[in-house]
Amino acid sequence: MTEKDGRELPQEHHLGEEPIKPDAEKKKGHGGHFNAKSWAASFLFALAVVAPLAAVQGFHHDNVPLALGRAVWLIFVGTIGFLIIHTGSTSRWRALFFVVMAWAFIVHFKAFLLGLGHSPFFSPEVQEVPYCHIAMASTFLNTLYQQYLALQSGSWKLWGPLTLGFLWLALTLAIGQAWCSWGCFYGGLDDGFSRVLKKPLWKRFRLPPRWRDLPAAILLFTALASLSSMLPVFCLWLCPLKFTTAFLDTYGPTRWIQIALFTGIGGAALVVLPVVLKKRVFCGLICPFGAWQAFFGRMSPFRVTINPDRCNQCGLCVRACPTFVLEEDSPARQDVSAYCNRCGECIDACPTGGITYTLLGRECPHPSGGLLGELMEARTLFVLCALWVGGAVGGVFVPETLARLAQVLCR
Amino acid sequence: MPLIRLLVEGFTLGLSTGPYCLTACAPILVPYLLAEQRAGWRGNGLLLAEFMGGRLVAYVLFGFAAGLAGVKLFGHFPPWIMSAALLASGLLMLSYLLVKTTRGSKLCAAAWVSKGIRHLPFVLGFALGINLCPPFVAGLVRVLALGSAFLGTIYFASFFMGTSLYLLPLAVAAPILSLKRLQFIGKLSGTLAGMWFTASGIFGLLSR
Numbered sequence: 001m002t003e004k005d006g007r008e009l010p011q012e013h014h015l016g017e018e019p020i021k022p023d024a025e026k027k028k029g030h031g032g033h034f035n036a037k038s039w040a041a042s043f044l045f046a047l048a049v050v051a052p053l054a055a056v057q058g059f060h061h062d063n064v065p066l067a068l069g070r071a072v073w074l075i076f077v078g079t080i081g082f083l084i085i086h087t088g089s090t091s092r093w094r095a096l097f098f099v100v101m102a103w104a105f106i107v108h109f110k111a112f113l114l115g116l117g118h119s120p121f122f123s124p125e126v127q128e129v130p131y132c133h134i135a136m137a138s139t140f141l142n143t144l145y146q147q148y149l150a151l152q153s154g155s156w157k158l159w160g161p162l163t164l165g166f167l168w169l170a171l172t173l174a175i176g177q178a179w180c181s182w183g184c185f186y187g188g189l190d191d192g193f194s195r196v197l198k199k200p201l202w203k204r205f206r207l208p209p210r211w212r213d214l215p216a217a218i219l220l221f222t223a224l225a226s227l228s229s230m231l232p233v234f235c236l237w238l239c240p241l242k243f244t245t246a247f248l249d250t251y252g253p254t255r256w257i258q259i260a261l262f263t264g265i266g267g268a269a270l271v272v273l274p275v276v277l278k279k280r281v282f283c284g285l286i287c288p289f290g291a292w293q294a295f296f297g298r299m300s301p302f303r304v305t306i307n308p309d310r311c312n313q314c315g316l317c318v319r320a321c322p323t324f325v326l327e328e329d330s331p332a333r334q335d336v337s338a339y340c341n342r343c344g345e346c347i348d349a350c351p352t353g354g355i356t357y358t359l360l361g362r363e364c365p366h367p368s369g370g371l372l373g374e375l376m377e378a379r380t381l382f383v384l385c386a387l388w389v390g391g392a393v394g395g396v397f398v399p400e401t402l403a404r405l406a407q408v409l410c411r
Numbered sequence: 412m413p414l415i416r417l418l419v420e421g422f423t424l425g426l427s428t429g430p431y432c433l434t435a436c437a438p439i440l441v442p443y444l445l446a447e448q449r450a451g452w453r454g455n456g457l458l459l460a461e462f463m464g465g466r467l468v469a470y471v472l473f474g475f476a477a478g479l480a481g482v483k484l485f486g487h488f489p490p491w492i493m494s495a496a497l498l499a500s501g502l503l504m505l506s507y508l509l510v511k512t513t514r515g516s517k518l519c520a521a522a523w524v525s526k527g528i529r530h531l532p533f534v535l536g537f538a539l540g541i542n543l544c545p546p547f548v549a550g551l552v553r554v555l556a557l558g559s560a561f562l563g564t565i566y567f568a569s570f571f572m573g574t575s576l577y578l579l580p581l582a583v584a585a586p587i588l589s590l591k592r593l594q595f596i597g598k599l600s601g602t603l604a605g606m607w608f609t610a611s612g613i614f615g616l617l618s619r
Contacts, residue, residue, distance in 0.1 A: 141434075148430065210595050217599030224438040224600075225607055233607075254614065 041375055042086035048375075048384060049081040050074050053391045057399075065406055069399030076100070077391040084383050090344030094182065095191055097387075101394040102188025107405070108397040109241075133184070136168065137292035138222035138234035145227060174385045176300030177293045178342035180283055180323075182386035183393045186241060190282045191343075194274035194322055201276045207324045211285070212339060219288035234288055240266025283341070284323035294338040302382045303358045304342055306334040311354035320349035342382065357382045414565065417557075421550065421566040425573020428546030432574040436466075436539050438604040439504055440578070443535065444585045445597025446511065455585035458532050463575050465536025470567040473541065477554040478563020491616055493542060498612025500538040504605035507531050508598055546574070 057070050080097045084090055136143075171179055180187055222234040235242065242262050269282035283290055306317075311331050318326045325340045331354075347355045356363060357379040364378040425432075440462060449455050510528055527534075550570045554563040 145430065145434070210592070213592060213596050214599060217596045217603065220442065220596060221438065221600040221603040221607070224434075224441060225604065227434045228438050 038086055042082045045085045045375060045380065045384065046078040046082040049387045049391065050078040052388060053077060053395060056392060057395050063403075065403035066399055068406070069402035070395070072402055073391075073395060073398045077387055077394070081383065081387050085380065089348050090379070090383065091348045094344055094386075095188075095195060097390060098181065098188040099192040099195075100188070101390065101398060102185055102192065104394065104398040104401040105185035106189075108401045132186075133168065133179075134186070134239065134287060134289040135232050135235050137219060137289045139226045139232045140292075141223045141227040142230065142232075171389050172293065172296050173299050175302060175342070175382070175389050176297030177290075177338065177340060178297075178300070178302065178382070178386050179293055179389065180287070180290050181341035181343035182390045184283075184289075185393065185397070186287075187280070187283050190270045190274040190280045191322070193271050194278050194280050196275050197278065200278040205277055206328075207285075209327050212324050212337070213291075214285050215287055215291035215339075216294075218286060219291040222288055237261055238265060238286070240270055240282070278322070279324060280322045284325075284339075290323075290339065290341075298338060301359050302342060302378070302385070303361055304336050304340050304347065305356055305358040305361050306331055306336060307354050307356060308334050309354075310352045311350075312352055314351065316349045316351065317346035317355055320345045342386070347379075417562060417566055418569045420553075421569030422573040424546065424550055424553075425570040426576065427573075428549070429574040429577035431544055431546050433577040435542050435544050436462075436578065437581075439500055439535060439539060439601070439608065440581065442597045442601030442604050443504065443507070443532070444581060445588060445593050446508065446601050448591075448594045448597075450586065452582065452586050456582045458585075459578065459582040461530070461532035462536035463571075463578060465533040465538075466540035466575070467536075467568070467571050468533075469537045469540025470571040471564050473547075473551065474554055474563040474565070474567025474570075475560050476563075477551050478557055478566075479560040480555070494612045494615025496538050496541045496612075497608050497615060500535060500542075501605045501608030501610070501612055503531065503535055503538060504601055505609065508601050508605065512598065 054074055057074070077097070080093050083093045087093070171183060175182060181191070218234070218238070222238070225233040237258060238261060240262050242258070265282075265286065269286050273279070273281040311334070313331045315328070315331065317331060318328055322343065322345055323339065323341050325337050326346060327335075330336065342357070344357075347357065357377075358364075359378045359381070362378075364376055364381065444455060444458065447458060449458060507528060550567060554566050557563060557566065
């Protein structure tokens with residue numbers, strides 16, 4: 001197989017298939033460990049992931065199913081951490097974690113709607129819609145305007161609770177744009193559907209690079225339109241998750257149009273196109289929070305970096321990237337755009353170890369060697385932070401979902 | 412009523428409610444400025460000046476008409492005007508983007524199209540200016556009570572001055588955001604805003 005210019009391309013590789021086995025020496029350069037020592041390092045890492053999460057979650061002896069749910073969740077997160085370090089493969093195990101979290105959220109959410117429990121994702125200020133991170137980005141100007149009104153009126157109660165600001169700042173400093181592949185409880189939906197088939201049905205699809213800015217345009221529009229109408233426009237008109245909420249009534253043509261939009265966007269961007277293209281279409285081309293995090297995510301020190309010395313420009317990373325971040329010429333330019341989710345798909349696909357997690361573009365030196373040196377790589381630190389964030393977010397609803405499922409199954 | 416007092420009253424009303432006017436104009440104006448990508452403060456300042464000129468004409472006409480009609484008009488204001496203005500704003504924005512993306516075609520070569528595009532900021536400003544937002548209605552009620560075309564014109568001109576202060580930062584920010592990539596983002600968000608305004612206008616008219 002050759003390209004137009006006659007350059008040799010490597011054997012066709014598809015997502016979901018077993019990645020090309022990397023040369024162990026080269027792979028070790030980006031954190032793969034295949035020696036016996038890695039058992040200890042992986043176990044230590046899993047403990048480092050689980051211990052703070054367990055401390056934050058605590059144990060409730062009065063509610064046994066919930067306590068068991070929390071224990072199962074912690075074991076699951078720890079196992080994911082262990083496997084990521086032990087196998088040297090990042091995205092495969094991340095995707096498992098991510099998809100489980102997303103579907104647990106859907107179950108939790110639906111259970112709330114059926115009156116089976118309470119949810120922290122509903123806000124009395126924004127009726128009928130959960131106040132999630134996507135809503136936060138697209139109604140940010142409204143929040144600012146409310147703060148302006150608070151300044152005028154002296155009503156300081158308006159400050160703070162609506163913004164979720166501190167939580168967002170903490171997770172953005174920790175993992176930045178990686179939220180979209182490690183912490184977002186919606187992202188696992190199109191990630192999951194993009195893995196249904198081994199090969200994309202539409203192999204020749206190439207997105208014109210400038211269309212990757214569509215989420216930024218949607219963010220700009222929804223922010224301004226939300227401010228103009230004083231309503232969360234993205235939530236009311238574009239969010240496919242609303243298909244499952246109270247919007248399932250049929251009051252008039254407006255509601256029918258809303259339902260059609262939710263269904264159309266959800267069906268196309270969350271299910272059909274991810275299956276057809278093997279790409280995360282909603283996350284890559286629609287979600288305004290993705291654009292928001294691409295801008296502010298630079299605050300986090302973690303990066304995905306292409307090493308020109310190791311990269312042979314085979315293009316496997318471009319094909320593997322599920323969020324349209326890498327363009328055909330990205331490897332040659334060593335350019336990874338700010339939209340990168342740090343999902344690790346390109347890192348796993350690279351046969352030469354030419355793409356790595358770095359700290360501000362530099363690989364973490366580990367002069368001490370040994371167990372500590374093994375754990376002090378940029379990749380290890382990144383995955384640790386990402387699993388802390390994802391584990392903490394999932395800890396809000398996954399244990400409750402597990403407990404509820406167990407109760408239903410035991411009836 | 413002393414004229415100076417009326418001027419201050421209109422200006423103060425505009426100043427206190429100006430952010431609302433900014434929010435009403437921003438969904439169209441911001442994507443337009445991004446899509447246009449004029450270089451420098453002067454070019455963007457001229458665009459904004461034309462836009463505000465359109466708003467001023469709309470405000471003054473309203474002030475004049477309301478003052479002339481006096482209290483007799485109160486309660487008989489055509490309710491479809493706001494929806495029609497939204498529809499016009501949306502269609503204008505969509506037409507502008509269509510022409511901009513098909514530059515070089517026969518459609519763009521037509522003199523009336525290029526002339527229309529040149530004066531688009533003024534027309535957009537006029538269409539968005541007659542958006543009956545709550546501050547605008549507050550001013551309208553005040554002028555209806557005054558019952559004088561001259562006083563109504565003065566009141567709305569000063570109201571316009573107060574609200575316009577909030578739009579000025581856009582002219583300062585636009586050149587800083589002068590990037591080819593942002594131009595495309597401006598076009599995309601402008602398309603969404605155009606569709607949004609058009610749909611809002613149509614729904615508004617149909618629900619009458």
